[in-house]
Amino acid sequence: MWSYFKPLLFFLMIPLTSSATATGTVRRVSVPEEHRLYLACSGTVDLQWRHQVNRIIVTKQGQSVAYMNQQKYDLRPDGSLVIKELETSDSGNYHCNDQLVADVEVLKGKNFEVSAGRALLLPCTVSSKAKQRWYFRKDSHVKREPISTLLKNGTIKMEKKDPQKRFSYDEDGALQILNLQPGDSGEYLCNGEKVAKVTVLTDHLNIQSTTALMQTDVVGRENRETRPINVVMIIAVIGLCIVVLLAGLLCNLLKGRLRKRIKKCSTVTGHKQEGTELQTRCLSNLGSEITQSDGEESPSHVEDTEVQYASLGRQNWRERSRVQGDQHQVIYSTVVSARPAFQGLERITH
Template identity: 45%
Template structure:
């Protein structure tokens, strides 16, 4: 599991470095919707060149900090800092809310329960799948008999895409499907290995342009 999480972290780093190279890209607060028991990486985009960082939650508690080589955590089993990112492990309802890095609001996190989700468009959604075998992800709109395959992820990391995705919004994450910048048309049933793992309704809301540089 550690190798998978490390791979996710490195991909996040590369994507953020790429997007920062464009002139005029401003800091944008990211909005995540993630089921409980999963994990999440948050980046300190507002202060990317500062090697020191202090992460606080919406209540103002310092949950993780790094000053030089010294790193401290409110809960070492819950949080981990690496390469400018904060990892939050085993998400629970209490983890919902705002997250600040060096005094700047970086992310707003919604923690989901169950498998039926009503989420505003523009957010980034993670849908977990607990299978240790290859994962075949598919989608079907409500009241439609047609199922559309999205991609297959093999145990060795090979990915075969079966659905056109020119904007790269459907991304394989560790044991999860990540959908970036949710759109109304994304509403429907999502299946992993033919098992329904999420029933999603995307509702009209404020678009989140910042999600374009996330996986």
């Protein structure tokens, strides 16, 4: 029976699969203002970049590219988007071909408060040297510790133990810290100059540990709006699956009962035929004895035509007259019931 329901359940699971894919890889990144940000997208032929829900910033169809503001945005051949000179108004969700790609937070000033689990970019704006050496310290009273050095040729020399590889550099040479932890709170220096003081907020520790490209739930207004619809769809599909399974179980139960009844009827019919033959022989002997005794006790009944019945089982007889010449006929009939108990022998004379 299960083989009949497999295709149906597979079909019913399609909405669940489609709703599960509504959550994908989202880059949750915090960047200081006036820095550049690179956002990747897999589309290379036809694509559309949107900021928030309805703000279309770039559209590409074949070789034709249309910008909302070309001085602000740049579209690369691989489909990635470059946002120049970040401002606080650039914060929000960015979509590529209706898929949420990034949750961007633009930071202002030099004292940053960033939620745990996000990625943080720190450009070395305090030094014009091509070589960058980054340091970290908890506060100004603690000795600084080297993090890494970015050489002129792009080589990175790590000086801090980093088993999870959370520290790296972006395309513009900004220090990138992935999956911020409370221990990352402190001051960051580039070439000995303070770049920023970072405070990692611990009220978001329930967010999964991620990298710059992390697995997380889709955030944003449009996803919050569609979430109740997805929940209702999931509940409806689960309810339909339960109904289908219950219907299958009910069908099996009814089929089982029907088989038992058919088998029982067949068994009772066989016993009935066997019982009828035995009772017929038994009652024939008893009938002859009863007839003889009646003839001695009440001879008046012998002169009249009479039909006698003897029955086993339930008392459900009908009078019948059957005369052959001058002979008296005694007819014994049996009624076989489902109860095996012998209910007695009776005699009726009309």
